[in-house]
Structure formats: C-alpha cells, structure tokens
Amino acid sequence: xxxxxxxxxxxxxxxxxxxxxxxxxxxxxxxxxxxxxxxxxxxxxxxxxxxxxxxxxxxxxxxxxxxxxxxxxxxxxxxxxxxxxxxxxxxxxxxxxxxxxxxxxxxxxxxxxxxxxxxxxxxxxxxxxxxxxxxxxxxxxxxxxxxxxxxxxxxxxxxxxxxxxxxxxxxxxxxxxxxxxxxxxxxxxxxxxxxxxxxxxxx
Amino acid sequence: xxxxxxxxxxxxxxxxxxxxxxxxxxxxxxxxxxxxxxxxxxxxxxxxxxxxxxxxxxxxxxxxxxxxxxxxxxxxxxxxxxxxxxxxxxxxxxxxxxxxxxxxxxxxxxxxxxxxxxxxxxxxxxxxxxxxxxxxxxxxxxxxxxxxxxxxxxxxxxxxxxxxxxxxxxxxxxxxxxxxxxxxxxxxxxxxxxxxxxxxxxxxxxxxxxxxxxxxxxxxxxxxxxxxxxxxxxxxxxxxxxxxxxxxxxxxxxxxxxxxxxxxxxxxxxxxxxxxxxxxxxxxxxxxxxxxxxxxxxxxxxxxxxxxxxxxxxxxxxxxxxxxxxxxxxxxxxxxxxxxxxxxxxxxxxxxxxxxxxxxxxxxxxxxxxxxxxxxxxxxxxxxxxxxxxxxxxxxxxxxxxxxxxxxxxxxxxxxxxxxxxxxxxxxxxxxxxxxxxxxxxxxxxxxxxxxxxxxxxxxxxxxxxxxxxxxxxxxxxxxxxxxxxxxxxxxxxxxx
Amino acid sequence: xxxxxxxxxxxxxxxxxxxxxxxxxxxxxxxxxxxxxxxxxxxxxxxxxxxxxxxxxxxxxxxxxxxxxxxxxxxxxxxxxxxxxxxxxxxxxxxxxxxxxxxxxxxxxxxxxxxxxxxxxxxxxxxxxxxxxxxxxxxxxxxxxxxxxxxxxxxxxxxxxxxxxxxxxxxxxxxxxxxxxxxxxxxxxxxxxxxxxxxxxxxxx
Numbered sequence: 001x002x003x004x005x006x007x008x009x010x011x012x013x014x015x016x017x018x019x020x021x022x023x024x025x026x027x028x029x030x031x032x033x034x035x036x037x038x039x040x041x042x043x044x045x046x047x048x049x050x051x052x053x054x055x056x057x058x059x060x061x062x063x064x065x066x067x068x069x070x071x072x073x074x075x076x077x078x079x080x081x082x083x084x085x086x087x088x089x090x091x092x093x094x095x096x097x098x099x100x101x102x103x104x105x106x107x108x109x110x111x112x113x114x115x116x117x118x119x120x121x122x123x124x125x126x127x128x129x130x131x132x133x134x135x136x137x138x139x140x141x142x143x144x145x146x147x148x149x150x151x152x153x154x155x156x157x158x159x160x161x162x163x164x165x166x167x168x169x170x171x172x173x174x175x176x177x178x179x180x181x182x183x184x185x186x187x188x189x190x191x192x193x194x195x196x197x198x199x200x201x202x203x
Numbered sequence: 204x205x206x207x208x209x210x211x212x213x214x215x216x217x218x219x220x221x222x223x224x225x226x227x228x229x230x231x232x233x234x235x236x237x238x239x240x241x242x243x244x245x246x247x248x249x250x251x252x253x254x255x256x257x258x259x260x261x262x263x264x265x266x267x268x269x270x271x272x273x274x275x276x277x278x279x280x281x282x283x284x285x286x287x288x289x290x291x292x293x294x295x296x297x298x299x300x301x302x303x304x305x306x307x308x309x310x311x312x313x314x315x316x317x318x319x320x321x322x323x324x325x326x327x328x329x330x331x332x333x334x335x336x337x338x339x340x341x342x343x344x345x346x347x348x349x350x351x352x353x354x355x356x357x358x359x360x361x362x363x364x365x366x367x368x369x370x371x372x373x374x375x376x377x378x379x380x381x382x383x384x385x386x387x388x389x390x391x392x393x394x395x396x397x398x399x400x401x402x403x404x405x406x407x408x409x410x411x412x413x414x415x416x417x418x419x420x421x422x423x424x425x426x427x428x429x430x431x432x433x434x435x436x437x438x439x440x441x442x443x444x445x446x447x448x449x450x451x452x453x454x455x456x457x458x459x460x461x462x463x464x465x466x467x468x469x470x471x472x473x474x475x476x477x478x479x480x481x482x483x484x485x486x487x488x489x490x491x492x493x494x495x496x497x498x499x500x501x502x503x504x505x506x507x508x509x510x511x512x513x514x515x516x517x518x519x520x521x522x523x524x525x526x527x528x529x530x531x532x533x534x535x536x537x538x539x540x541x542x543x544x545x546x547x548x549x550x551x552x553x554x555x556x557x558x559x560x561x562x563x564x565x566x567x568x569x570x571x572x573x574x575x576x577x578x579x580x581x582x583x584x585x586x587x588x589x590x591x592x593x594x595x596x597x598x599x600x601x602x603x604x605x606x607x608x609x610x611x612x613x614x615x616x617x618x619x620x621x622x623x624x625x626x627x628x629x630x631x632x633x634x635x636x637x638x639x640x641x642x643x644x645x646x647x648x649x650x651x652x653x654x655x656x657x658x659x660x661x662x663x664x665x666x667x668x669x670x671x672x673x674x675x676x677x678x679x680x681x682x683x684x685x686x687x688x689x690x691x692x693x694x695x696x697x698x699x700x
Numbered sequence: 701x702x703x704x705x706x707x708x709x710x711x712x713x714x715x716x717x718x719x720x721x722x723x724x725x726x727x728x729x730x731x732x733x734x735x736x737x738x739x740x741x742x743x744x745x746x747x748x749x750x751x752x753x754x755x756x757x758x759x760x761x762x763x764x765x766x767x768x769x770x771x772x773x774x775x776x777x778x779x780x781x782x783x784x785x786x787x788x789x790x791x792x793x794x795x796x797x798x799x800x801x802x803x804x805x806x807x808x809x810x811x812x813x814x815x816x817x818x819x820x821x822x823x824x825x826x827x828x829x830x831x832x833x834x835x836x837x838x839x840x841x842x843x844x845x846x847x848x849x850x851x852x853x854x855x856x857x858x859x860x861x862x863x864x865x866x867x868x869x870x871x872x873x874x875x876x877x878x879x880x881x882x883x884x885x886x887x888x889x890x891x892x893x894x895x896x897x898x899x900x901x902x903x904x905x
Contacts, residue, residue, distance in 0.1 A: 065706040069713050076717025080724055088733040092859065122295065125361035126354075129407075133414045140419055144429055151733045151859035154869045173411075180364070180404075181375040 007051030013044035014101055027091050030153040031161040035168065038081060038104055045109015057114055070115025071127060077107035082138065084149035091152040128176060132169055139165030207465050208605070211287045221297055222279060223681045226599050228300075229276040230674040232268060232307075233592070237670060239265040241663040247648050248656030256336055259320030262644065266323030267310050267345075270448055271352055273587060275303050276595045277454035278359060281402065283602070284395045284461045289366035295358050302355030309348030317341025322644070324444065325349075327436040331424050339424050346417045346424075353410045353417075360403045360410075367400055374400050378485070379478040390472045394460040397473060401485045402450045408489060409446030412439050434501060441495040449488050452554070452586065455594035456525055459547050462601055463529055466544035467536035471528055480520035487517035497570040507567060514565035519558075526555050542604065542615050546597035549623055553589025560585060560634055575644075577655070578637025585630045588666070589623075596673055603680035610676055618669040625665035632659035734871055737857040738886040745882035746855055751848035753812065753841035756824035760844065764881065770807040770903060771877040772798070774889070775858045776840075777815035777868055778827040787872045790892040792831045794874070795838050797896040801903055802837040809838035814849060814860050814870065816842035856883060876902065 017023060017040055026037040049057075064070050080086055081104060089096035116124065142162030148155050214222060239261040245251045246258055253261075282296050313319040318337040321330040330342035364374070371377040377400040382388045416439035423431050464471040493510030496502050529551045538544055560582035563569055573579070604610035636655035641648065648656060722728060730736035750764035774791060776784040791809060801807040811828075813819035819827075824840045833840065843849040853860065860870040874895045876885040885902070887895040 062705045063709040065703055068706055069709040072710050072713040072717060076713070076720060079717070080720055083724060083731055085731060085733045085736045086724065088859070121365040122358060122361045125364070126357065129357060129411060129414070133411060133418070136411075136415045137418050137422075140415070141422065141429060144431065146430070147428065148869070148871070149732050151857075151871045152861060154861065154863055156864070177404075180368070181373060181380075183373050 003051050003053075006047045010044050010047035010051055010105075013040060013047065014105060017041060017044075018101060023097075027097075030087065030150060030157045031164055033087060033090070034161055035164055038100075041101065041104040042109040042112070045105030045107075045111075046113040047109075048105060049110045049113025052114075060114065061118070064115060064118065066123065067115030067117075067119035068123075070111035071119065071123065073111045074108050074115070077103055077111075081108070082134075088150045088152050128172075132173055132176075135165050135169030135172065139163070139169060206468075207601075209287075212283070218293055219684070221293060221300065222283065222602070224300055225275060225279040226602075226681055227678045228304075229272050229279070229595070230599075230670075230678060232272045233276075234667065234670055234674055236265050236268045236272070237663070237667045239268075241660060241667060244656055244660040244663055248653050248660050249648075250657065250660060256318065256320060259322070259644075260314050260318065263320050263322050263345075264311065264314045267314075267349075268307070269587065270323060270444070270451075271303065271307065271310075273451045273591055273595070274356065274447060274454075275300075277451045277591065278356065280458045280595065280598045281363070281395075281399050281454040282359075283598070284457050285363060285366075285399045288393050288396050289363070289370045291366050292362045295362035299355040299359040302351050302358070306348040306350075306352035306355065309344050309351060313337075313341045313345035313348060317344060319345045321345070324440055325420065326440060327420055327423070327431050327433050330420065331427070343421055343424050346421055349413065350417050353413050356406065357410050360407050363399060364403050364407075367396060367403065371396065374404060378482060379473060380482060382475065382478055383482060388473060388475060388478070392473050394471065394473055394477070395457050397478065397481050398453055398457045398460065401481050402453050405446055405453075405485060405488055406450040409443045409450065412446070413443035416440055416443065434496075434499060437496060437499065438492070441492045442489075445492040445495060446488060448583075452591050452594075453484075453521065455550075455591050455598070456521070458594050458598040458601075459525065459529065459550065462543055462597060463532050463547050466539045466541060466547075467532050468539075469532050469536050471532050477524045477528070480524040483520040484517065487513050487520075491517040494565045494570075497567050498574050511565060511567050515562060522554060522558060526551055541600075541608075541611055542619065543597040543601040545616075545619055546593045546600060549619070550590050550593035550597065553585060553593060553626075554591075557582060557585030557590055573637060575642055576637035577633045577641045577643050580643055581630055581633030581637050584633055588630060589626050593622075596677075599677045599681075600673075603677045603684065605680070605684060610680055614672065615676060618672040621665055622669035622673070625662045625669065629659050629662035629666055632656075632662065733857070733859070734873075738873075741857075741883055741886050745878070745884040748855060748877055748881045748883055749848070749851050750881075751852060752844045754821060754844050755839045755841040756821055756828050756835070758821040761841075766808060766810070766877075767881050768879050769805070770801070770879060770899070772807065772809050772899065773812060773856065773875040773877055774810075774872065775812050775814050775853075775856065775870065775875075776827075776872075777813055777870075778819050778823045779815070779867060781867065783870070783872055787889050788827075788831045788833075790874075790889060790895075791838065792833065793892045794896055794899075795833065797892065798899060799837075801900075806903065807899075808836065809833070811838070811840040812852060813840065813842040814853065814858060815868070816844075816846070816849060857886070878902075 017026070017037060023037075026032045081100070086096070086100075090100045091097075119127070139162045142149070142158050142165065144162075145158065148158060150158065242251065242253065243258060243261055243265065246253045278299065282291060285291060317340065319330070319341040320336065321342060325342070325346060330345070331339060333339065333342065367377045368374065375381070377396050379388070379392055379397055416436055419429075419431060420436065423429050460471060491510065491513040493502065493506045494514035495510075497507055497510060529547070533548065560578065564573055564579060564582055600610055600615075632655045636652060636659075637643075639652060639655065641652045641655060725731055726736055726739040730739050748763055750762050752760055752762050754760050772791075772794065774787055776788060778784075788811065791811065795802065795809055798807055798809075802809075811833075813824065819842050824842065828835070828838065828840045843852060852858075856875055857873075858871060860868050863869045872889045874887040874889050874892075875883055876887065876899060878884045885898070887898055889895075
C-alpha cells in the first residue's frame with residue numbers, strides 16, 4: 001500500500017468508526033466492541049504508522065531499539081483496554097470513548113507498526129505466544145464467569161465473546177503454525193521469521 | 204580431530220562454562236531429589252518417620268524437580284548437537300538456565316517454606332483447597348515457578364526455531380516432510396535437526412497449554428468466583444505435562460543419534476521410515492495425553508478410546524526407528540565399549556522395557572484397576588531412571604571424558620553395573636508393589652507391602668551411590684577440562700589423546 | 701551505550717503503564733465497573749440529587765425530604781423475574797433486622813423503579829405487598845421526570861440494558877445514603893446479614 005493511501009485510510013477509519021450509527025452498533029455488543037471495533041482502531045494506528053515518513057521512524061529508533069519500548073507501551077495499553085471496567089466506561093462516558101478512539105490507534109496500533117519490524121524473532125515469538133495465551137485465557141474466563149463482568153452487557157453476550165475469543169485464538173494459532181511449517185522459505189531465511197508488517201515494504 | 208570428538212562440536216570457553224553450569228546443576232539436583240525419593244520409600248517402609256505433610260512436600264519437590272531437571276539436562280543435549288548445524292544463541296541458552304534457576308527457587312520456596320504439597324501435577328482444586336496446610340500464596344508461588352521455567356524453555360525453543368528456519372527455510376523442511384511421499388532423501392540431513400524441530404514444535408504447544416492453565420489457576424486462586432472445570436484443567440495439565448516429559452526423552456535421544464554411530468563406527472542417517480516416525484510422533488504426542496485420564500469416567504468416551512489406541516502407537520514410531528536403528532547400528536559393528544556407549548545401550552533397554560508396563564497401564568481395563576497403584580510410578584521410573592537418565596549420563600560421560608579415557612576406570616564400570624542392577628530392582632519393586640495393590644500416594648501402607656518398600660529403599664540407596672560416583676567423576680572432569688583451558692581462549696575442548 | 705536511551709524510554713513507559721493501570725483499577729483492587737464504583741464511593745461520597753419521586757400510594761416527595769435520615773436504596777423494576785426478587789427478599793430481611801432504627805425514625809428503606817413507564821403506583825403497591833414491605837419504613841417509588849431517572853442512575857451507578865425477553869438486565873446493590881444525603885457505601889446485595897451489620901455499624905459510628 002502506498003504511504004498516502006495508508007495515511008488516508010488511517011484517517012478515515014476512526015472517523016468511520018466514530019459515525020454514530022456504526023459506533024452505536026459496535027458498542028451495543030461486547031463481542032463487536034472487543035473483536036471488531038477495537039481491532040479496527042488498532043489497525044487504523046498501524047496504517048498511521050505506515051503513512052509516516054521513514055525519517056520520523058528513524059528519529060525514534062534510538063529510543064526504541066529492538067522495539068522494546070514499543071512492546072511495553074503496547075502491552076500496557078492493551079492491558080488497560082482489556083479491563084471490563086474500561087469497556088463499560090467507553091459505552092457510558094463520552095470522555096472514555098474519546099480516550100479509546102485516541103489511545104488504541106496511538107498507543108497500540110502505531111507503536112506496534114513501528115516496533116514490529118525492529119523486534120527480534122524471539123521477541124515477536126514471545127509477543128505472539130502471549131497474545132495467543134491471552135486470547136485463550138480471556139475466552140475461557142468469559143465463558144465460565146457466572147457474573148456479568150460489564151454492567152453494559154448481558155451474560156449471553158459475554159459468553160458469546162468468550163467463544164469468539166477461543167475461536168480467534170485457534171485461528172491465529174493455525175495461521176502461525178501453517179506459516180512456520182510451510183511458509184515461504186525465503187521470508188524465514190531473511191531472518192525475520194513469520195512475515196509481519198515488514199511485508200510489502202521495500203527492503 | 205578424532206572421530207569421536209569432531210571439530211564442529213568444540214566448545215568456546217564461554218560455551219563450556221554454560222554447559223558446565225547445566226551439567227553440574229542437573230547432577231546436583233538429581234542427587235538431591237533422589238535422596239527425597241529414598242526418604243519417601245524409607246518412610247513408606249516405616250524405616251524412618253516423617254509426617255504426611257513433609258512426605259507430600261518431598262513428593263511434590265521430587266516430581267516437579269525431576270521433570271524440570273530432566274528437561275533442563277536434555278535441552279543441553281539438544282543445544283550441544285544442534286548448534287553444529289544451525290546458529291544458536293548462547294545468550295538464550297543462558298537465559299533458559301537463569302529462568303530455570305529462578306523458577307526452581309520459587310518452587311522450592313513454595314514447597315519447603317510455604318508448605319505446598321499438592322503434587323507436581325497441581326491438579327485443581329487441590330492447590331486452592333489447602334485445608335490450612337499451605338497458603339494460597341504458596342500454591343501461587345509454585346505455579347509462578349512453573350510459568351517462569353516455561354518462559355525460559357520458550358526463549359530457548361524460539362531461538363532454536365529461528366536458527367533452524369534460517370538454514371532450512373521452514374520447519375516442515377527441517378522435519379524432512381518434503382521427502383515423506385517421495386523424492387530423493389538428502390542423506391546428510393541431520394537426524395538432530397529432525398528431532399530438535401519436532402521438540403521445538405511440540406513443546407512450544409505444550410508450554411502454551413501450560414501458560415493458559417497456570418494463569419487460569421492463578422486467577423482462580425485469588426478470584427474464586429471464577430470456578431474452573433476441574434476436568435478441563437486436568438486435561439490441559441496432562442497435555443502440557445505429557446508433552447513436556449516426552450520432549451525430554453526426544454531431546455535426549457538426539458544424543459543417541461549423534462553418539463552411537465561414533466562408537467560403533469557406522470553412520471546413522473535419515474531414511475523415509477525415520478522421517479515418517481518423527482512426523483507421526485509429532486502429531487501423536489499432542490493427542491495421546493487422555494491416557495492419563497482413563498479413570499475419569501466423565502471424560503468423553505471417544506477421547507479415552509483414542510487415548511488407549513494412541514498410547515499404544517504414540518511412542519512406538521520413534522521408539523522403533525530408534526531401537527531398531529540402534530540394534531542394527533551396534534550389531535557386529537566392532538563397537539568401542541566405552542562408558543557412553545554402554546550407557547546408551549542401557550538407555551535403549553530401559554526405554555524398550557519401560558514400554559511394556561506402560562502399554563499395560565495404557566489399557567483401559569487394566570488402568571481402572573492399576574492407575575492408583577505403584578505400577579504407575581513403576582512404569583515412568585523405568586523410562587526415566589533407566590531410559591532418559593542414562594542418555595543424559597552417556598552425553599555427559601562423552602563430553603566430560605574427552606579422549607583421555609580418564610573416565611573409563613573399573614570404578615565407572617562398576618558403578619554402571621550397580622546402577623543397572625539396583626535401578627532394575629528399584630523399578631521392579633514399584634511394579635511388584637503395584638501388582639500387590641500398593642497405592643501410589645495418599646495412603647498408609649499395610650504391613651504386607653513393607654517388603655516392597657524396604658527392598659526399594661535399599662535399591663534406591665545403591666542407585667544414589669552409583670549416581671554420586673557418576674556425578675563426582677563427571678563434574679570433576681568437566682571442571683578440569685574447563686580450568687585446563689583458561690587463558691587459552693578458543694582452544695577446542697577435545698584434543699585427541 | 702547503545703541501549704541507554706531505549707532502556708530509559710522502556711522504564712518510563714513501564715512506569716507510566718503501571719501507573720495507568722493502577723489509576724484505572726483503583727490501585728489494582730477493581731477490575732469491573734461494579735467493584736470500581738464501590739471503591740470510588742467509599743473513598744469519595746457522592747451527593748444525591750433532590751429529585752421528585754412518586755411512591756406506591758401515589759404521593760410525591762422529594763429525595764431531599766429524607767435528609768436527616770439514613771436511607772437504604774435499591775433499584776428494581778416490578779416485572780423482574782429473578783434478580784429483583786432476590787434483592788427485595790433480602791430487603792425484606794433488612795427491614796426486620798433494621799426494625800429498631802426504622803422505628804426510631806432514623807432510617808428508611810427506599811426501592812426506586814427504573815421502569816417508571818410501566819411501574820404505576822398500583823404496580824408498585826402490589827410489588828411492595830408481595831415482599832411484605834410496610835410503609836413508611838420501606839417504600840417504593842418511581843421518578844416522575846425521565847431526566848431525573850438518568851441522573852439517579854448516574855449517581856447510583858446503575859446500568860440498565862434491555863434483555864432479549866422484553867425485560868431488563870441490570871446491576872444490583874444495597875446503596876447506603878447518609879443523613880447528609882450522600883451516597884457513602886455500596887454493599888453487596890446477596891448477603892443481607894452482612895449489609896445489616898455494616899449499616900448498624902455506621903449508625904452507631
């Protein structure tokens with residue numbers, strides 16, 4: 001994707017998601033908020049990262065060797081948005097919703113896009129492993145919780161989200177396994193391991 | 204360079220130091236945990252008196268420690284041989300060691316300070332139903348220790364995965380899957396790479412299962428309102444535990460593939476059956492674990508039947524290609540009968556013979572009667588004490604011995620004989636006790652069972668004596684080889700004698 | 701020092717992350733809205749607005765009229781088939797356990813309906829009778845103005861969502877309002893004995 005296109009998409013996606021009918025629809029269900037809205041916001045941040053000129057990325061580079069700082073920012077920002085009380089707050093309070101529309105692209109998507117290409121294979125592996133484990137753990141937790149964890153959502157929604165999280169984890173696991181077992185030898189030999197965001201960028 | 208010690212295996216002084224750390228720590232921990240084992244058998248035989256609480260603390264430490272330490276020692280075998288073919292990072296190998304150490308400290312603290320005695324399997328809900336014997340925190344620290352150890356192994360496997368993919372493109376090609384259905388097999392494709400790749404895949408998945416179930420147990424420990432399904436937890440624990448223990452065998456087998464041909468003088472390369480065996484085991488080791496749950500009648504029937512069938516076939520492919528390969532490799536080969544070679548042959552016997560009681564226990568009809576008896580520790584001690592541990596010892600004897608033959612004395616051979624005979628007696632007492640309905644845990648022993656316990660105690664003491672000699676001889680030689688090299692930089696470790 | 705700046709940035713990021721999590725979770729004590737608002741209210745009491753309610757007898761009164769008394773509040777709707785029934789069975793037990801301060805005119809129980817459209821005074825009276833509630837110790841009322849309902853829900857932290865069966869899914873609690881008309885404590889609704897103990901403790905304190 002060209003840089004300008006990425007920038008355009010990065011700008012349009014949050015605006016589209018913030019459009020009242022779509023926003024209301026996606027926030028009406030816990031599943032949609034967690035598995036559609038939040039990931040799309042993160043993708044907007046990633047596109048924003050792609051649209052920035054190389055010079056900007058190079059300027060932060062000394063502060064983000066190996067993508068370490070970015071990984072930490074992403075980890076904590078994701079942890080904050082995994083709290084049930086944050087999901088609730090985003091539904092009830094416009095301020096929290098605004099925070100969501102700003103922090104998920106800027107503190108999850110953007111640092112992920114700029115740090116992933118710098119991360120070593122092992123660090124990427126740990127990140128993906130932890131992401132998988134988190135999907136399975138949260139899915140399990142939502143399925144077994146006898147109480148509603150969000151005041152804004154019903155129990156059946158919560159359990160449906162649990163099922164979807166388990167399915168998402170399984171799908172991600174299968175994708176990674178496929179890539180590792182049969183993936184293009186060239187991509188792996190290039191030291192990067194599973195092709196990630198670097199794909200499509202001129203080497 | 205001699206045929207026994209190729210130049211490609213030479214260790215830099217830094218690598219030697221790390222390997223020494225692995226080897227000597229593992230030997231020391233093995234000895235300590237064997238003493239715990241002796242204490243348990245002697246207590247069951249009423250020769251010594253320890254409280255039930257202390258008994259289960261010892262049992263927990265013995266189980267968790269042995270499984271972990273066998274894994275640690277065999278990961279050193281994998282590292283040692285795999286680094287010839289791919290570029291492994293010493294830093295990740297060190298990280299694995301350090302995280303293991305941290306995890307071991309946490310586990311020992313949970314057991315001996317916190318009083319945790321919920322067995323190495325930490326089956327829910329026992330760890331959180333403490334009955335005041337230990338605290339929730341102790342159970343949590345124990346599980347945290349496992350998590351830390353898992354992270355260490357994960358780092359090691361990820362590094363190895365990258366290294367393998369850099370050379371072979373992807374894991375499928377490293378496993379030789381492109382030759383499963385045809386094509387000309389590259390005979391120089393290393394057996395070590397096949398076995399290592401299988402372990403990398405399988406154990407990463409095992410650790411993933413562990414990482415999920417451990418964190419869920421931790422959440423439940425502090426937020427009991429999330430009630431876990433005990434059966435699901437048990438499934439995941441045995442998935443992860445079974446895979447981890449099996450991977451220890453598969454990592455240690457690498458030493459057999461590498462060393463036996465050198466002592467026999469015959470090459471041992473890959474073949475289509477070999478590749479098929481490892482491919483089959485890659486899948487089967489992941490789905491065989493239900494054979495640990497045959498007493499859980501609430502398990503879906505099909506899973507138990509699968510468990511029984513796969514438990515017959517799972518270990519078999521790799522075992523058959525290895526044991527058959529070893530036999531043909533040794534047969535009329537003019538074998539150089541040095542300690543490593545003898546230990547390898549012992550390990551093949553231990554692995555083969557251990558399969559018999561395992562298959563007996565893996566049969567549902569038998570399992571429902573035998574599973575809570577000493578038969579079960581009998582079968583896994585057979586594998587571990589007479590199969591995997593001799594593989595580890597063979598590797599260490601090989602590395603420590605060098606070409607100087609200083610580790611080839613009559614004392615070493617005598618210890619090996621004692622180890623074999625006492626080991627067989629020790630394992631035999633478990634199996635005989637199991638046949639006599641002796642319960643494996645959480646029970647007071649009848650007077651009729653005491654002879655088994657006492658004979659086992661004597662055998663255990665003899666095994667420990669032999670192991671002590673092995674440990675002293677190996678550690679001494681390793682340290683000597685290390686100090687002799689000081690200041691000489693990158694001098695190869697093994698100079699021809 | 702190739703990694704100096706990265707280490708520095710990582711430490712700052714981790715510290716900021718931990719701080720953010722700590723703030724969001726009230727010092728790692730609350731992960732759900734329900735727990736969070738309990739912690740928040742016990743730290744910072746919330747003034748209760750003086751909205752006008754209509755009770756089961758059709759009488760209108762302002763919440764400010766209850767100033768000077770302790771008021772124990774819950775939120776229900778009368779068609780509720782499950783949660784409210786348990787909640788108000790527990791309220792009925794509270795009425796017995798707190799009989800003395802009620803008799804001394806120091807405390808009132810007040811159930812507020814969040815379904816004022818359907819919960820007419822007749823429905824409210826029938827509902828109260830079902831649980832054996834006796835006015836004036838325990839009354840049930842609905843907000844007169846729809847805007848007041850929103851204010852009440854916000855102050856008391858009640859979230860009501862429509863469920864699949866034409867009813868509502870909602871969170872429940874035993875809400876303690878002090879004589880200065882401030883919400884000072886949110887108690888679990890499943891354990892009336894404990895709630896009574898805590899309330900009596902506050903009355904004496």
